Every structure is written in C-alpha cells, then in structure tokens.
Amino acid sequence: MKTILLVPTGEGVGLTSACLGLVYALECQGIKPGFVKPFSQELQPENERTTALFEHVSKTKTVQPIPYAQVVHQLSHDQQDELLEEAVRLHREVAKQHDLIIVEGLLPNFRDSFADDLNALLAQALDAQVVIVSGADINNPLRSAERIEHQIRNFGGAESNRLRGVLFMRTKGLPEDSAQIPVTIDPNLRLLSDTSKFVASIQQTYSYIGTEKLPVIGLVPFSNTLSVPRLSDLAAHISAQWIHEGEANTRRVLHSSLITSNIEHELHKFVAGELIITAADRTDVLLASSLANSNGIPLAGLVLTEQHQPNEQALNFCQTAIKQGLPVLHTPLTTFETAQQLSTFGNEIPVDDIERAEQVTRFVSSHIDPQWLNSLISGAHSPRLSPSAFRHELVQKSIAAKKRIVLPEGDEPRTVQAAAICQSRGIAHCILLAKPEAVVEVAKARGIELPHDLEIIDPDLIRENYVEKMVELRKGKLNELQAREQLQDTVVLGTMMLALDQVDGLVSGAVHTTANTVRPAFQLIKTAPEYSLVSSVFFMLLPDEVYVYGDCAINPDPDAEQLAEIAIQSADSAKAFGIDPRIAMISYSTGTSGAGADVEKVAQATEIARQRRPDLLIDGPLQYDAASVESVGRSKAPNSQVAGRANVFIFPDLNTGNTTYKAVQRSANVVSVGPMLQGLNKPVNDLSRGALVDDIVFTIALTAIQAEQQSA
Template identity: 55%
Template structure:
C-alpha cells in the first residue's frame, strides 16, 4: 500500500493546547479511548519533542501511548533539530520530516490501517515562541481538523471564550471548517461539581444551562455545529496524584524504607512544624508528611496512624537528620505495612517549595495512572457527537509537504532509469546528483564527462557513485537505423543522423527502445523542442488521441492540478473533454482526489458565447466518457476554488468551492493563470507533466529551480512505474 493509499482514508485530528499545563497528553489519551469505544481504530503522532516540558530520557507522550494503547508511534523530531530548521527558514523541510513520521505512525499497526490519527500539537512555552506557527503548519501539512485543548474556571466563561477565540484564529477562527471543537480539561468550579471518581465508564459531566449560555454569549460560535464543545473534564486531584517513587525522583531523595512507593499516591502534602498533638488532622489517606528528621513525635504519630489502618502516602524527612536506631525499631510494624520513608538534605520549607514545583505530567512508566486518566477523560467526552461527526467523510486534501514526500517515496520504490538530455546544464547536474544520492532515480546524463565534472567543480557538487554519464558523440550512430525504422517513409539515414545531433531526439530514441524508462528536458530547451520528438517517436497512448500537460500547484494548504497550461493552444470541446479526463486520472494517480472544474468566464447558465459554449459542451462530453468522475462546468475560477463563492454561484455543484483539478479553456488562459499564481503567490509548481504519451516524457520550465527538476524526475519515475 502506498503512502497515498493509507493517508487518503485516514482522518487526522490535531490537538492544539492553549497554554502550558492544560493536560494535553491526557486529552489525547482520553480522545483515543473514546474513539476506540465507538469502534474507530486510532493511531498517534507527536511530531516535536519539547525538552523543557519532557525532561531527559525518551519522549513521555509517545511512551505513554505506546504502553497504554499498545501502539508503536515513532519518536518525535528533536527540539534542537526542529529549532535549527526554523532558524534556517527551512519550514518546508521540517514539514516533510513530519510527513515521514506520519507514515511511520500509520505503520505502527499490525494489521489494518487506522481510521484516524491523533496528533499532539506544540505547547506554547516561554522558551518557544513558535508554537502557533508550527501548529498552523501541522494542520496544513497533515490536512488535519483542529481540536483546541484548554483549561480554566467555569466561573469565568468570558476568559474561557477569549482563550478559545484567540487560539482558533491561527486556523481561521472558531467558525472555520478547519477547527472542529474544543475539550476543556481540569475545569474548576463546574456548576453542581461532581465528586471526583475514577470509575470506568463515568458518564459525561452534566452542565447546567447557565454555564453553557454564558460561554456561548461570549463566543457565539460555540452555539453552532461548526465548533463543538466536545468535552468538559472536571478537575480531579486523584488524576494528578504522583506516586511516592515519582516524588523521590523529583527531589533526588534517598529511601530509608521504600515499601510500597511504586504504588502509593500522594493526594496531599502536609508540612508538619507543630507538635503531633496539634497536627492530628493531617494524618489521613494519601497524605505525604513532610517533617524534620529530628521530630520524633511526628514520626511516631505517622507510624501509629499507619498501624491503625490509615493508608498514608509516606513520610519525607528533611534537614538531613535521621531517626536513631531505637526509633526505627519502634516504627518497624508500620514499615511492614509498606509505608515509604524518604530523606532529603534540604530544610522543610525548601522541600515543600520543591514539591510544589513538581509537574502534573504522567510519568512514562505509570501505566495505572495513564489508564485511569484515559478512562476518566473519555467518560466526559460527547461520544455520540464524535460518532456522528467522524462517520462523515472529510473533503480530502493533499498538502504540499505530503505531496513532496510522497513523490520521493514512490519514486524510490519505482527505481527507474531517467535520461537527462541536457546533461551538462548546471541545475540538471545538481538535480541528478541529488536524485542519485537519495535513490529517487538512476539518472543518465547525456554529456561529455569532462563538461559534467567541470560543472560539478564550479558549483561544489559531489558526483555520487552510480551517476551515469554518456557521451552522446560515442553513441549517436547506433540509433540511426532504429530511427529510420520507427519513422519509415518520413526520414532517411541522412536526416535521421542530422536529427540525432539534438540530444533530446537522441534521448527520446533511447526511451523508445526501452533503454531508459523516462525523459526530462526543458531547462534550456523550449517545450516544443521537448515535446515534438515525443510526438514523432513515442506517440500517444492507445486510449488517447492527443497529448496534454498538467502542473501540480503546491498551494499553501493543498496541492491542486492545472491543465492544460503548456501544449494545446485552442482545444475544441472534444479535446478539452479528453484533457479533463487525463488531468483527473493523473491527479488520482498522485494521491489527489479529483474534483474537476471546467474553467470559464461564466458560471453555470449565466453566460453565453462560443467560448463558454465550448466549455459547456466539453463538460457534457467528459461526464459521458467518465461517469465515475466529479466534473462540473462552466465555473469561474473563484466559484471553483473558494467555498463561500461556490455556495453562492453554484449551490448544487459537487465541485464548486472544492475543486482540485482546474481545466482551462485554452493555452492563453492556462499558461497566464499558472504563471500569475506561481510568481505572485510564490507557489511552487511541479511540471509540466505530459499526459497521453505511450512513455513518460516531461518538460521543464526554463526558469526551473533545482528542486523543480528533482521533483519532475520523481514524477517521471513514478509515471514509468505506473505504466509498467
């Protein structure tokens, strides 16, 4: 199964925290538990590690999900690597790495593809000011719906509403199609606040109308179906209670008696400076008694309470003082019950402050707490709403990062041999070296070796082992006879020998004879120079009567297809219909769900004239020829691309506002539009990719960058694999 195949059927939910300490990982665990409850198979991904929150060792969130839910999520990208790429302004590379992790998360299942991947977003901290930017980019790259994870006081609904509005703005606001809803964690002062419970299957907290009405009054979007209050999870001290062993690790304490430290939880901490007689109220279940090591009365009172059946968390002795042997012997019956006793060298006040600084994060080896948290949070989520909403399919988009990553992976898998006739052109040499090194294709440069090596020296390019360089002067003669045979009656030996002086013609003959799998040219040649030999020697595929082209336009949020922007000057209705079908099939082959818009200056029946009539007729023909495709037209560009305009101008259209394939009525319109979008919006375009040929030949723009050439080589390798 290809990366496209798995991603196209898997929804992605990005969990975006509004601040530090909202319980983000707990929300992820609870949501995944809830989704499992309603029968959805989930995966997990944490793209970036945050050292200031995680501390040393493996990533906590990833380890907890692995142990609690029996998944195998990949390790996140290190914070240092992430920040280095951000400093270098290489956000696109960072997002490609995220896509690679996403594919690994998809593979973390033994049998079936997950229905949904939960992604833990970046927490805004004082150290990292990039959280909002990265979360927005994650949403785009993974085509994710966003769930905000917040926390606060139910008695202050205005502050909660402002919190949600502010953080939703990075994704178009709480009313946008991108934002799905919110989960409010660790909520204080909920109306009719329920007693804390860890019982499995806890029912959702019942909120009175006053709280909801106040919240909706300050954030009207909460009253709509666009943004849902998915869950309100009450504060529960039992869920943030650390084990005694966690306290020992945090304070670097010594165990005088470890006892049941791995299982006893600290529900409260009591600093005992008064005499035991005046502190009897602190000896209660789950209490950690903090006292100076020379306070024998407190130590004895703790032992007595334990022997009386009070399951205290333990005793923490401060100031470096140790009880004497007689005292230890007197307390031995209490120790036999499993009561832990720890010691630190700091004074009682400092120790209490250090305890107050302990985080609420779940330690990665505390499986019991993780499972309790997951059940408790899941019990306070709106399961019916999740089931109803997630059973409906999203309009899938392929992000630029996913597209680029997919191209590379599929090309590596294809392992094809690609001829580059412009073998000594500097950008082509660099691109060939990259492709060879990364296994994207086995490139063949048509050029004299000395010329290629000189280019490499001048540009600091290291030519990888295995990069093939063929001197065209040494091989031209062997293709004269095959060319005469191929073009019988149209060329003789003299004209064939003359035409083969052109390296593009020579490379095309090598392709025709199956010595290579594809050809890429155009960095220094016109489109006609590249396409004409293909028409003459390769010819069209059996199902088509013409060759056309598409560009993959890497828009900020998704990849769309433009056709035809390079080959056919003024196609008639039949040709335009064929271009639409070719473009849709190409989009589908590269992971883009085809929704084809036939572009015109008029939408629907609102206009008339020869040009719009041609588009209308082409739409009808395309639908007849390919009834399985979503094709609509004529549509104006804004009606095809923008949801709000599409709803207004073509409310019944299955394509309007959601188009992924844009078919232009003629070359003038298509080429102008593609260049305007590419240059004005600084959009990367990959192509033109030729369609309808028997074998893959692809043209480059003469202004192509090295990356453009690399991705076009990858496209060509994939086309070759698909044809075989």
C-alpha cells in the same frame, strides 16, 4: 480516512489525558483509532510519554515521534517541508491499519516558539480536523474563551472548516462532588447542566463557541484523585535519596504538609494521602509518622530535609512500622525549598504509571459528548491531498517504481544536484548526458557529493549508435546526415534512448525551451493510441490542498473535443498521484449565466467528457471562484457536486491557463510542479528555466511514476 489533531492552548491543559480519553471513547463506540505524535518535545527521546502510554493503555503499537533535536535542527536549517513530509510518513504508516487517527499537537511554551505555527502546518499537511484542548475556570468564562480565541486564529479563525470542537480539561470551579465521579465510561455522568451554563456565559462575548460550528465536546472536571502523583514520581524532583522505598510506587500524594511547630499542634495533618515534610532532626515527627502508619493511616510518605542525616537510632526504633510500607526519603534541600520544588511538579502522567493512565483515560472519555463522537464516526469527509502528503506520496511511489530517467542537461549545476539527490534517495536511477569531467567539475564547485552509482554518459561516445535508428523512426523525413546533426542536441539523443526503451523517462528544460524539449518527443515518441493530442498539467501546491491545472503549456486554443480529452487526461493524471479528481471546466461564465462561442465550447467539452467518462465527477462551465470557493459555489451552482470543491481545473485556452497558473504561483507564493506532459507513449517532462533543485527532483519523481503507470 479521518484525522483529528488535538491542539492545546498552553501547557498544563491535560493534552495527553485528552488524547488517551478520546481514543478510549472511540473504542467504546466500536472504532479502533490509530494514534500519532509526530513531534517529540522531550529533550531525551527515552522520556517520550504519550506514545508509550498509548501503547500501554490501548495494547496497540504505533510509530515513534521525530526526536526533538531533529525537529529543532530541521526548522533552524529551513527544512520545514522535509520535516512535514516525515510527519506525513509517520501518519501514513499508522493509516495502513486505521480509518481514523488521533494526532497529538505541540505544546506552546516559552522554549518552543514554533509550536503554534507548526501545529497549523501539521493540520494542513495531514488534512486534519482540529479539536482545541484548553483548561477552564467556571468562574472566569471570559479568560477560558480568550485562550480558545487566541488558538483558533492559527487555523483561520472561527469560520475555518478545519475546526471540529473544543474540549475543556481540568475544569476548576465546579461543585465539589463533580470531581468525584466514578471512573467509568457512563455518558450519563456528563456535566450537562454545568456545561450548558458555562457555554452560555462564554457566548455572551464569543457567540460562536459552543455552536454547531464549534461545539464544546466535553467539560472534564479537575480531579484531585486523578491528578496526583505517586511518591516515587517526586523523589528526583526534590533531589532525594531513599531511606526506605516501601510502597512509594503505589502511595499517592493527595496533599503535602510542613511540620515546623510542636507535634501536638500538627497531629491533625497525619491523614491518608498526606506527604509529611520536616527537618531531619525532628525525631518526634518520624515517630508520629511511624505510629500513624502502624495504626492503619496510609500516609503518602515522609520527607526528611536539611543537610544532616536523620538519627540512626530513631530510624532503627521505627523499623517495624516503616517496613509496613511507609516510604521515607532524605533531601539536602531545606524544608521550605522542598515545599517550593513540590509546588512546581507538573500533573503529567509518568510512563510507568499505568494505573493512573487507565483511570484518567476512562474519566476523560466519560465526559466526551457521545453525539459528537457519533457525528465524527458517521460524518462524510472529502479528503484533500496536502502539499506535504503529495510530496511524500510522490517520493514513495517513485522509489517503488525503480525507473531509469535520462537527464540531457547533464552538466547543468541544478540538474547535477537533483540527480545526486534522486540517486542517493532511490527516487530514480538517473543518467546524466554530459562529459564526466564536466560533471565532476560542477560537483566540486558546488560541494555536491556524487553517488558512486550515478550514471554519466559522454554523448560523443554513443551518438553514432542512434543515427540509423533515428532515420528508421523518421523514415522519409530525414537522412543520416540530418539525423547525425540533430543528435548533437542531447535532448534529441535522450529522446532516442527513450524511444528505444533504454531509459524509462526524460526530464529536460532547465536551460532548454519547452519547444526544444517537446518537439523531439512529438517526432520520435508520439501520442498514445487512446489519445489524439499531448497536453500538460501543473500540480499547484496550495497551503491546504494540491490542485491540478491543465492545460497551461501546450495547446493554444483547443476545440471542444480536444478540451474534453485534456480534461480526461488531467483526471487520470490526478488519480495516478493520489488525488480524487473533481473536475471544473473553467469559463468566464457559470452555467447558463452567460453566452458566447467560448462559453459554448466549454459546455460542449463538458458534455463530451461526461459521455466518454461517466465515472468522472465533472462540471462546467464554471468560473474560477465558483469552482474553488465553497460559499460562491453554493450560490452560483447549488446543485453541482464540483462547484466550490474542485481540485482539477481545465482552462479553455493556453492564454487563460498560463496566465492563471503564473498569477497564482507568484501572488500566493505557491510551489508548482510541472508542466507534466500527458498523452505521450512514454513520459517526457519539461522544466521551467527558473526551476529550483527541488522542482527538478519532484519532476524526476513524477516522470518515474508516469513510467510505472504506463508500463502497468
């Protein structure tokens, strides 16, 4: 699935027209793209234009954007991640029916200072390629290029792999006849010569604009004909009331003229498409407008200004002409104020102006480079799972799984809050092992609202039920007295509940060590039949993509066989969470550039993993930079399908893995989810003792999904 995000350089560049034109151009190539506008910038939700126009023009339903009030509220309450997850949800909804999606970005303006930052985050969240949409002036190529340069900085600059092209809209300074191009989808009408000259002028200062890396995909002329509003669109803007509406819904305002002097000096202004503006007491102008209309000159309309009402007798005298369709309005504004207001009216297409929307759509699409469209359709795309998409998928899959997760640290404040969130959102049915009164006290102190169906079990009331079963499970290794003593530990008690299938998974570690959490699982749950060891992975939520790190928590120094098994486990874990694994076996040496026992171990592990799982894309030994940085990967391992593109990193030992994950996490301020244990018969997961509430929520979701995978 490909996603193209259209990002404007500012207001008035024709973003809506660009979106509609690109959609239509793709349809003409045989592709039916989806469309999403994730964030509305309309103060009133009912005024949302682009989504409504897309549905009218394409005859296709799509999702409604997140209302502006909600966007502002979530951003101001530091809920950026939640906002992006909702945008991902809308995107995924449309993606169910489409392989290519056009997304409309936010308009940078004085009111919404967050627009540029949110556009950049949206591109990451949706793993979108970016097309910059900008106005242009043929006579000022430097100014046009500066707007592009300013915007692409938000996406990492000219070298960013996200950038897909530049679309110049409403281009001024072109020859007069270029804006009169028929409204068709004929690629031969593209302004190839003008585009080539304009790009050459830009490249004198900004050499990369117009190259293969950042092509100019279209130069769309400004069209007076297609940029003009209907008279009905202007009425509210000038506070006018209708005297006679006539054909206001179809007559378009090509120009407007103030009539202030003697009528004989103004008659040349009475032409088709002209909006005549004059004072309400100018009966001569009213008569002239009526006569022009009767003579077959389709004026756009007549606006009568000033506080006093137009002459009734004169209006009655002109009724026959007026009824032939001439729209007449009255506004309390002065003639000058009316003209000023009209000059500030935007070029946006109203929701109900379907005729203009369809014409603009075809006009824009006829100027988009068909070769670029073909490359967009046919070009290979390696999808990346963004952190926002990962969190969204995590929550959705866990909701669908409907699993019971036991939390042995039942009165720990972060755990109580996470359980309340998971229960209320349906992420899992949570069971807190704790005294009910202790949980209630924690909730009251923290202002946590406990869902009515959140299950709280007093360990003292159930502990005895597990003594006999535990002795049986660990036959010959402990007696009843020892079992009873060990069951005082709620982690052991929760693990017994899991071993007996009374719950589907266990999450602990907010106050317990990893050893406290894992040891009972090794003793009571044991490894799955197909595996010989238990390992772990962290999901590292980097800005652009989610990486999987294994093993950073369990095995101190695995041999080649064990390392291969860790790689296979980690790849399967990645797949379970929507990541198409490209596995790098990490070493201090790439390929055969170095030697030594440690490098040899990684090379052997790579071969073993390939033999056991030929379906996996796996390579090693690879240094970390060769695995993760495309340019380094091409240099050090040019024939590798993994180098520079890896998303699953298998470290050779615990020292390397744990150090690397913590260095990346802290230095880059990256959220890490885990460690998630893999290889057990049933899911048990450990938390960091510094875990935040969100960390616990996501670990509960991970555990629920693991349980679903293992029961499938």
